[in-house]
Amino acid sequence: MTTSDSLRYTRIPTHQSGTIPAVGFGTLIPDPLVTRRATKAALEAGFRHLDCAExxxxxxxxxxxxREAFKAGTLQRKDLFVTTKLWNTNHRPERVRPAFDGSRRRLQLDEIDCYIIHTPFAFQPGDEQDPRDEHGRVIYDSGVTLAETWGALERLVDEGHCKSIGLSDITLDKLREIVSIARIRPAMVQVESHPYLPEWDLLDFCREHGIVLQAFAALGHAMKPNVLADPVITAIAERLHRTPAQIALAWALQRGTAFLTTSTNSRRIQENFDISALPDDAMREMRDQITTNIRFNTVVKTGVPGFILRAG
Structure with missing residues (x-):
């Protein structure tokens, strides 16, 4: 891991894409107008990694x-890393390229820096993103394997316009399976990770194979128990005159992960970018004294992201 100027500009090397900006802005924001304003605020704050999804x-x-930032000359495409994701209903190989091209068209970008399989679970193919049976149960697709979907992503890299590929909501066992058969290894995996779910074993595996581990819900996504109210984190924040969020995000970078953070508040967006290194004793305290262990999102068991509303 290398830094330039300060912690917030950390870039993590990967076997496939050179380096990836570790500080990322997630765009899981329901309202399109708010999304546009928040994305603009994130770019103005300094974020250069955007995480999107179909x-x-x-x-x-x-x-x-x-497009507005490019037109204004405040941002160049070469300085930006954009990730977007293949949704569960498009796992069949023949649906992958159309889905990828659809995301490129909507994002108004010729190239995607990293295209990620949103979850390892294939849903019934079709236009309904959340297919359910008459009992409200997800309709899965048993006619395609994750390895077949991965092969289709590899062909996207071969054909151009897709610089690297990755996985999201993946367990260590599933990641091992893909790495063992992959012709092109994942450049990045995106999983829930925060001080209450550090995923040390997964991080070690990713380091071994040149894969970036990117933490989503890096601040706990305001779930209970509240990561940002943890007494170890709040004590460090008070001692260092920083916010608990800044402590948790600095911890994420210094231990070697990238992270995603999402907000629609311009002040908080700037605050989440303005992070600086923690002293060694604070890093030790967080590793040794935080004992809570909890996963907030059950997506790794169902393929249904817990932070996305079904309606709309």
């Missing part, structure tokens, strides 16, 4: 914000 249904709004 499932968020707001790629057009992100694309509009990018």
């Amino acid at each position: 499932r968020y249904r707001n790629e057009e709004a992100v694309g509009d914000a990018l």
Whole structure:
């Protein structure tokens, strides 16, 4: 891991894409107009890694914000790392390229820096993103394997416009399976990770294979128990005159992960970018004294992201 100027500009090397900006802005924001404003605020704050997804249904709004920044000359495409994701209903190989091209069109970008399989679970193919049976149960697709979907992503890299590929909501066992058969290894995996779910074993595996581990819900996504109210974190924050969020995000970078943070508040967006290194004793305290262990999102068991509303 290398830093330039300060912690907030950390870039993590990967076997496939050179380096990836570790500080990322997530665009899981329901309202398109708010998405556009928040994306603009994130770019102005200094974020250079944007995380998007077909499932968020707001790629057009992100694309509009990018086009505005490019047109104004405040941002160059080469300085930006954009990730977007293949949704569960498009796992069949013949659906992968159309889904990828659809995301590129909506984002108004010729190239995607990293295209990620949103979850390892294939849903019934079709236009309904959340297919359910008459009992409200998800309709899965047993006609395709994750390895077949991965092969289709590898062909996207071969054909151009897709610089690297990755996985999200993946367990260590599933990641091992893909790495063992992959012709092109994942450049990045995106998983829930925060001080209450550090995923040390997964992080060690990723380091061994040149894969970036990117933490989503890096601040706990305001779930209970509240990560940002943890007494170890709040004590460090008070001692260092920083916010608990800044402590948790600095911890994420210094232990070797990238992270995503999402907000619609311009002040908080700036605050989440303005992070600086923690002293060694604070890093030790967080590793040794935080004992709570909890996963907030059950997506790794179902393929249904817990932070995305079904309606809309």
